[in-house]
Amino acid sequence: MTLTVAAVSANFTRDLEQNFAVVEQTLADARAAGARLVVFPEASIGGYLSSLGNHGDTAGAEPRSLPPAVRLDGPEIARVQALAGDTVVVIGFCELGEDGVTRYNAAVCLDGTRVYGSYRKVHQPLGEGASYAAGAGYRAFDTPVGRLGMQICYDKAFPEAARVLALDGAEIIVSLSAWPAARTATAQDLQEDRWTYRFNLFDSARALDNQVFWIASNQSGTFGSLRYVANSKVVDPGGNVLATTLLGAGLAVAEIDVEGTFRAMRAGMFHLRDRRPDAYGPVTAVASPTTVRREHAHA
Template sequence: MGTVTLGALAGHFGRDVERGVAKAVGIIEAARRDGVDLLVFPDATLGGYIGNLRSPDLDDLPPALDPHGPELATIAEAAGDMTVCIGYTEADGETHYNAAVCLTGDGILGSHRKVHQPAGESAAYAAGDSFTTFDTPVGRVGMLIDYDKTFPESARTLAVDGAQIIAALSAWPASVTDRAARLPADRQSRLFDLYDCARAAENQVFMVSANLTGVTGSLQFLGQAKVVGPGGDVLATTRSKGGLAKIDADVESEIIRARRTLNHLAELRPEIYPSAADLGAS
C-alpha cells in the first residue's frame, strides 16, 4: 500500500442537504488536488445534527436520506479513487439512524449506525447494533460516530477485527451543562482529544477524527479534527478552527513498528475479562 495521505475535516454543515452536498463535493475536489487518499467528514455532514441533546425538537429533525439515493451517489462520483467517509441521517423505512458511510467512486465500501446514544438522542434516532470493518484502498477501516469513541470496547472491537484506521465522525459539542468561556478550556474539549489519543494508543491504530464546527440550536461544536498515530501522538490537528488536518503515513509500516515490542492486541487476556454483556447485566 505504501504511503497515503489521511485527512480529517472540521467544518460547519446545516439542515440544507443540497447545500451540504455541494459543499462536500467542493471539499473533496480540493482535497484531491492536495493528494488526500482518505478524507473523513464529520457526523451529520448531510442534513446537520439535532439542536438540543437533552430534548431534541421533534419538529426540526435532520432530514433522513436513502443510502442508495442521489445525495450519496453524488458524493461517490466526486470521490472517484479517493476514499471518503461521511455522516448523514439514514432512512430505513420509518426508522432513522445517525449513520455514516465510507465510499469511493465504485460505491459504498462500508457503513455504520451509531451504537451509543447520549442524553436524549434516542428521541431522534434509533441505535445501531454492531461495529464492522471493511477493506478500502488505504487499508482496513472501521468507523465510530461521536459518543461511540467514549467506550473502549467500540474501538477495540474494530481493532480486533483488523482495522488499521478508525474513522471517527463526530458532532461533538462543548459541555451542555458547564460550558467554559473559551472552547479550548471546555471539559468536552479535553475529553474529545483524550478519547482520540487513548483509542489510537491502546489499539495501536491510526485515528482519523473529524468534527463539526459552529452552532446548531443550543449546541456549539468543538472542531478539533485530527489524525492520531498508533503511538497516541497527534500528528495533525485543526485545533478549534475549521479546516483539514492531514498527514502522509505508511499505515502498515507504522502499525508494525508500534507493535514491534509491545503488541497490545496479541497480549490481550480475554479469558479473564468479564464480557461487556456480563458487565451490563450487573
Template sequence: MATTRIAAAAAHFGRDLEYDLGRIGKLITDARDAGAGMLVLPDAAVGGYLADLRHPDPGALPPAFGPDDPILDRIAIMARDMVVCVGYCEADGDERYNAAICLTGDGVLGRHRKVHLPAAEVTVYAAGDTFAAFDTPVGRVGMLIDYDKTFPESARTLALDGAQIVACLSAWPASITNQAPKLSQDRQSRLFDLYDCARAAENQIVVVSSNQTGAVGGMRFLGQAKVVGPAGNILARTWAKAGLAVAELDVAAEIATARRVLRHLDELKPDSYRTAATT
C-alpha cells in the same frame, strides 16, 4: 514504503442540502489538491445534526435518506478514486439511524450505524448493533460515530476485526451543562482529544477524527479534527477552526513499528476481564 495522505475535516453543516453538498465538494477538492487518498467528513454532514441534544424538536429533525439515496451517489461521483467517509441520517422503514457511509466513485465500501446514543438521541434515533471493519484502497477501515468512541470496546472490536484505520465522524459539541469561557478550557474539548489519542494508542492503530464546527441552537461544535498515529501521537490537527488536518504516513509501517515489542491485541487476557454478561 507506501505512504498515504489522510485528511480529517472540520466544517459546519446544516439543513440546506445544496449548501452541504457544495461544502462536501469543496472539501473533497481541497483534500485531493493536498494529495489525500482518504477524507473523513463529519457526522451529519448531509442535512446537519440536531439543534438541541437535550430536547430535540420532533418537527425540526435532520432529513433522513435511504441507504441507496441518489444524494449519496452525488457524493460518490465527487469522490472519484478517493476514499470518503461521510455522516447522514439513515431511514429504514419507520426507524431513523445516525449513520455513516464509506465510499469511492466505484461504490460503497462500508457502513455504520451509531451504537451508543447519548442524552435525548434515544428519542430520535434507533441504535445500531454492530462494529465491523472493511477493506478499502487505503487499508482496512472501521467507522465510529460521536459517542461510540467514548467506549473502548468500540474501537477495540474494530481493531480485532483487522482495522488499521478507524474513522471517527463527529458532531461533538462543547459541554452543554458546564460551559467554559474558552473552548480550550472546555471539558468536552479535553475529552474529545483524549478519546482520539487513547483509542489510537491502546489499539496501536491510526485514528482519523472529524468534527463539525460553528453553532446550532444552544450548541457550539468543537472542530478539533485530527489524524492520530498508532502511538497516540497527533500527526495533524485543525484546532477549533474549520479546515483539513492532513497527514502523510505509511499506515502498515507505522502500525508495525508501534507493535514491534508490545503487541496489545495479541496480549489481551479476555478470560480475566469481567463483562456485564458475567456479573
C-alpha cells in the same frame, strides 16, 4: 508505502445544497493536498439535531425539525459518490431504514464506483434515542486505502467499540462527530472546555489502546443550541496527534505509513496480542438494571 489522509472540520445544516457545496470544495482542497482518504463529520448530509437533553429534537419534536432521512442507495449518497471520484470518502448522514420509517445516525465509506461499508451508531447520548434507533454492532472492511472501521461520536467513550474493530483487523478507525462544548460552565476559551478535553483525550487513548491510526472528524461552528468544538485530527498508533484543526474549520492532513508504523510499534509491545480475554469476563456481562442503578448511586 505512505498514504495521505484528511480529517474534515466544517459546519453542516439542513440546507442540502450548502452541504454538497461544502463537500465539493473540501474534496477539491483535500485532493490538492494529496489526500486519498477524506473523513467528513457526523451528520454532514442534513445536519445534526439542534439540541440535546430534555428539550428540542430529542424530546419528540416534530419531524420537520429533524435531519432529512435518506436511503443508502438514494440520490443523496449517489451525489456524494459523483463528487468522490477516486478518493475514498467517509461521511455521516441520517439513514432511512428498510421499513421506510426507522431513522439511524449513520456513516458510509465510498468512492465514485463502490460503497465499501456502512455503519449505524450504536451508543446514543443525552436522549438521542428519541430521534434515532440504535445500530447493532461493529465490523471492519477492506478499501483501496486499507482496512477501515467506523464509529460515530459517543462511541469513542467506549473502549470495547474500538477494540472490536481492531480485533477485526482495522488498521484505521475513523470517528465522525458532531461533538459540542459543555452545556453548563462552558469555558470562555473553547479549546480549554472540558468537553473539548474529553474529545481529544478519547482520540489519543483509543489510538494507543489498539495501536491503530485514528482519524477524528467533527463539526465546527454552531447549529441550534449546540456549539461544536471542531478539533478534527489524525492520530498515530502511539497516541500522537499528527495534525489537527483545533477550533477552526478546515482540514487536518497527515501522511501516514500504516505498514511501516505497525511493524515498528507492534514488534515489541503489541496490545492486541498480549490481551488476556480469560480475565475480562465482566466486560461483556450484561448488568441487571438494579446493578446499574446501584453502581450509579455510588459513583
